[in-house]
Amino acid sequence: MILKRLSRKTFDMEKNLYIVIVGCGRLGSLLANQLSQKGHSVLVIDPSEDAFNNLSPGFSGFRIPGDASQLTILKEAKLEKADVFFATTQSDNVNLMVAQVARKLFQVPQVLARIEDPKREDVFNRLGIETICPTSVGAELFLLSVASGRSLRENR
């Protein structure tokens, strides 16, 4: 369902946006690298300075080492000026908390949280936080491959 919904949208990112990303693991760094490369202003927050090693040499954004669940860190990140806020840590609880702070205290217009446990998706959505669950999306692709595999077998 997510795939259908998003595939209708046009991928148009010409305008320069200020994007704050919490978490610089595989997902966060992948997003930071790609969005920076596209010319957006990107700021990444992670408590571990080592995590910033995931950023590519071409990353031209900002790094704040620290705990994003502390207001001082989010103020330092000038969250009130952010166009987009992504919570991408591996902890659903951290993501939910910082996403709510971004949305409700700093009025960031576009807030999106990664969620690991698909069962919690409903709770996040009821609290007004939009989510992306890589596990659920991955599962959809596995299921689609069963369909495509079946047709491959029948064409043998």
Add this chain to the structure above:
Amino acid sequence: MILKRLSRKTFDMEKNLYIVIVGCGRLGSLLANQLSQKGHSVLVIDPSEDAFNNLSPGFSGFRIPGDASQLTILKEAKLEKADVFFATTQSDNVNLMVAQVARKLFQVPQVLARIEDPKREDVFNRLGIETICPTSVGAELFLLSVASGRSLRENR
């Protein structure tokens, strides 16, 4: 790119297939539950018996507690009769190994491995193993949301 490629395929899974899934974590159990519900014969392998608690009460397939990297376990799973094989553990190395065994020793027609580190995708593909990387797919959706968010802001 993955999204575009797969969205063209028709989701048609009426035939009963024999599907073996290695790993009964969030992804593996989600797939097992859904595929079993659709009437397929599903067998799940996981070293931890606790992992089988992720299966729903309606799951009507088979469970083998054990290490899928041992040939005896895969023989017990009657892999030579499988139509589909999914390697869904959190270890890229385990997934690569068991997927290769399924493909090359048991000639399973449809083999697909989960991969956690997008940088290894190329290696898997060169070894003839098709992969799905939930992190990469999740990232694509985050990036698409930037585009949709931008248009939301402009319509305010």
